[in-house]
Amino acid sequence: DGGITQSPKYLFRKEGQNVTLSCEQNLNHDAMYWYRQDPGQGLRLIYYSQIVNDFQKGDIAEGYSVSREKKESFPLTVTSAQKNPTAFYLCASSIGDRPNEKLFFGSGTQLSVL
């Protein structure tokens, strides 16, 4: 089955620790995205990548970092600089030539602070 796989489902971060959220897709999509969702809120864009080895900051990139070394993978690192990391993180992908027409989402990672 084609789709987007996020792991882990739940993640706990200690103060001062960096943690990495995994996102893998086998849809052959060029574009990939990371969103943050807080309770009762909409999605806010953290980073996006439209092609391998290239990515752009979204609206709330501070305290986060990404890499795009392979088309299939777009990991997100939540650094210690992100002071309020508790949220639900969603990875998404879309067809490269129509990046804003239909997003496919993973099932999310809930990050909490210990």
Next chain:
Amino acid sequence: SQQGEEDPQALSIQEGENATMNCSYKTSINNLQWYRQNSGRGLVHLILIRSNEREKHSGRLRVTLDTSKKSSSLLITASRAADTASYFCATDARGNNRLAFGKGNQVVVIP
């Protein structure tokens, strides 16, 4: 930045009834999309309507778009308990290379 704003925020209906929710936005758009999110899960794309379209149907879903009022509505007919979810609108604004999501509408369908 987010520009979609759904209204109402929460809706509780009986199974079989219709559910209507609205979304307003601020700038010119290329398209507007609706997504569904079940609790603790990712979003699922439901329907896309382009700026030159006024109405679109997909199964029990009907979407309208009024670009003069910068608003859209999503109608779910003959609702089912399985329709219980949060529904988000997302706009693809002209000159912007990302989708802007609203805060979502929580719909509860009571069996």
